[in-house]
Amino acid sequence: xxxxxxxxxxxxxxxDFFEDRDINSCDICNSHxxxxxxxxxxxxxxxxxxxxxxxxxxxxxxxxxIDHTPRGKTQIxxxxxxxxxxRSIHLDKLNRLDSEREGEERVKxxxxxxxxxxxxxxxxxxxxxxxxxxxxxxxxNCLQSGTKYRSVRKxxxxxxxxxxxxxxxxxxxxELLEISNITKQExxxxxFQLRNYIPQYYSRDRKQFILQKIMxxxxxxxxxxEFYHAAENVLNKLWEIIKCTKDDVVASLCTSxxxxxxxxxxxKVNSICNYIGIQMSTIHRQIEQKIFERLQVxxxxxxxxxxxxxxxxxxxxxxxxxxxxxxxxxxxxxxIKLGNATQIFNVLxxxxxxxxxxxxxxxxxxxxxxxxKLDYKLSNTKMIEENGVxxxxxxxxxxxxxxxxxxxxxxxxxx
DNA sequence: CATAAACCAACACGGTATTA
DNA sequence: TAATACCGTGTTGGTTTATG
Numbered sequence: 001x002x003x004x005x006x007x008x009x010x011x012x013x014x015x016d017f018f019e020d021r022d023i024n025s026c027d028i029c030n031s032h033x034x035x036x037x038x039x040x041x042x043x044x045x046x047x048x049x050x051x052x053x054x055x056x057x058x059x060x061x062x063x064x065x066i067d068h069t070p071r072g073k074t075q076i077x078x079x080x081x082x083x084x085x086x087r088s089i090h091l092d093k094l095n096r097l098d099s100e101r102e103g104e105e106r107v108k109x110x111x112x113x114x115x116x117x118x119x120x121x122x123x124x125x126x127x128x129x130x131x132x133x134x135x136x137x138x139x140x141n142c143l144q145s146g147t148k149y150r151s152v153r154k155x156x157x158x159x160x161x162x163x164x165x166x167x168x169x170x171x172x173x174x175e176l177l178e179i180s181n182i183t184k185q186e187x188x189x190x191x192f193q194l195r196n197y198i199p200q201y202y203s204r205d206r207k208q209f210i211l212q213k214i215m216x217x218x219x220x221x222x223x224x225x226e227f228y229h230a231a232e233n234v235l236n237k238l239w240e241i242i243k244c245t246k247d248d249v250v251a252s253l254c255t256s257x258x259x260x261x262x263x264x265x266x267x268k269v270n271s272i273c274n275y276i277g278i279q280m281s282t283i284h285r286q287i288e289q290k291i292f293e294r295l296q297v298x299x300x301x302x303x304x305x306x307x308x309x310x311x312x313x314x315x316x317x318x319x320x321x322x323x324x325x326x327x328x329x330x331x332x333x334x335x336i337k338l339g340n341a342t343q344i345f346n347v348l349x350x351x352x353x354x355x356x357x358x359x360x361x362x363x364x365x366x367x368x369x370x371x372x373k374l375d376y377k378l379s380n381t382k383m384i385e386e387n388g389v390x391x392x393x394x395x396x397x398x399x400x401x402x403x404x405x406x407x408x409x410x411x412x413x414x415x
Numbered sequence: 416c417a418t419a420a421a422c423c424a425a426c427a428c429g430g431t432a433t434t435a
Numbered sequence: 436t437a438a439t440a441c442c443g444t445g446t447t448g449g450t451t452t453a454t455g
Contacts (some may be wrong), residue, residue, distance in 0.1 A: 249428085270437060280438080282428055304438065 111136050114156040121179040124164075132163045158182070158187065165209070165247075210235060213251035213276070220275055221267055230258040234314075242286065246377060249286065252276045256283045257291075259305040261314050269303060 023031055026043035033044030042049050085091055115132050136159040143150045149158070157180035213234060214315070218228040231254040235242075242250055252272050259267040273280045284303040291313065292306070 270436075281430090281440085284439080285427075 001147065082218050107140075108133075108137075111152045111156055115160060117177065118157055118160050118180055122160075122176060124160075127166075128163060132159055135159050137161055153180070161187075207235065207239070208246050210251045210254070213248065214255055217251065217255045217272060217275060221271070227255075227258060230261075231255045234258060238291075248276050249282055253283055253286050257287070257310065257314065260287075260304065261311040 026034065026046060026048060028048045029043060029046045033043040035042045035044045045365055085278045112129065112133055115129050116126060119128065119132075138157060139159060140155060140164075141148055143155075151153055157176055161176055214235070215228060217226070219233070234254040234257050235250070238254075242253055245372065254271055255267075256269045259269060259272065269283055270280055273283060280303070287303060287306075287310065291310065
């Protein structure tokens with residue numbers, strides 16, 4: 001019998017031996033009146049509980065016993081015994097509960113191990129293990145058992161990634177995928193599902209993360225705080241237009257705009273892209289689409305060739321300051337066409353802060369940020385340039401006739 | 416029948432040859 | 436060597452299909 005399907009259970013021989021053993025006499029009085037109850041064998045005459053157990057405990061649970069089991073748990077009888085027992089269903093349940101608990105504990109250990117492995121593989125600080133594990137456990141408890149992302153090998157890298165993103169720490173997605181046991185498809189499809197488990201991921205403060213990147217770029221190219229603040233300004237002013245892409249791209253876009261708008265143009269867009277690890281063509285397309293096409297500024301040739309034009313647009317939008325001394329005053333008229341404005345409550349921001357979705361003449365919506373103090377009861381946008389203090393050019397948007405949004409789209413002149 | 420996985424289309428992004 | 440053009444690949448987010 002021994003050595004059949006249960007060969008892995010090293011105690012099988014013992015249990016067979018036990019089953020066959022003759023328990024028909026009391027250890028003390030040698031009476032043959034032996035009663036069996038669920039807990040053990042009792043002598044019917046003297047009431048002594050016999051040392052022979054109804055069930056064997058193959059795994060010692062007594063502290064004085066040395067625990068040789070690799071999994072370190074107490075097993076309730078052998079498989080055979082559990083099946084034969086009258087209360088086998090109950091025992092089975094207990095056993096399952098027990099192994100479940102063990103499984104969860106094993107997951108905890110291997111998750112910690114895996115998180116450490118990934119962090120050190122990426123050269124990140126191991127101080128973050130605890131919060132990452134917390135996040136891991138939180139997500140895991142949201143996942144139904146049987147879901148494939150519950151496995152440590154898949155969930156751990158995702159959690160590390162999330163933690164870094166949520167805490168504004170740089171993380172290289174490619175490296176992460178390389179050292180972890182998860183495919184790109186799985187990683188991405190899970191990222192897509194994330195909003196169900198970690199809603200704050202989608203409302204996280206991306207700006208902070210991007211600003212960190214901008215700071216890195218500033219330091220890398222010795223640009224000084226002026227450059228940083230200019231890029232920060234670009235980020236804030238154009239946020240609603242440029243935000244729909246990766247954080248890295250937004251950071252490089254902001255710095256590239258500032259670099260292109262500088263009259264000397266010492267800092268090359270190319271080198272920014274190389275540093276961040278994106279392609280220059282990405283910035284090219286971003287500026288072409290997000291800036292020129294969105295604002296319907298005609299005449300974009302290519303990234304660097306159109307940098308003068310970009311500078312003019314930025315000055316007109318009040319994103320960067322005009323250099324009054326050297327700069328010839330802009331002559332060309334830049335038209336920004338906007339349709340009807342609709343007021344949207346922005347849940348992510350302060351309670352009395354509104355952004356406006358403006359339908360452009362080509363159907364899509366453009367969001368205008370940073371106009372919180374306007375009287376939004378008036379609509380039909382009209383952009384008016386104001387001469388503010390210190391010769392700075394500043395725009396405000398006047399909203400009229402909000403009650404009649406069906407009127408013809410207003411063509412706005414930003415002059 | 417509910418949920419996860421696979422599929423798909425649009426478009427964002429990256430690689431590279433060519434050009435200035 | 437930087438800038439540009441072009442095209443292949445990757446990503447996204449919704450829809451359909453499979454599965455238990």
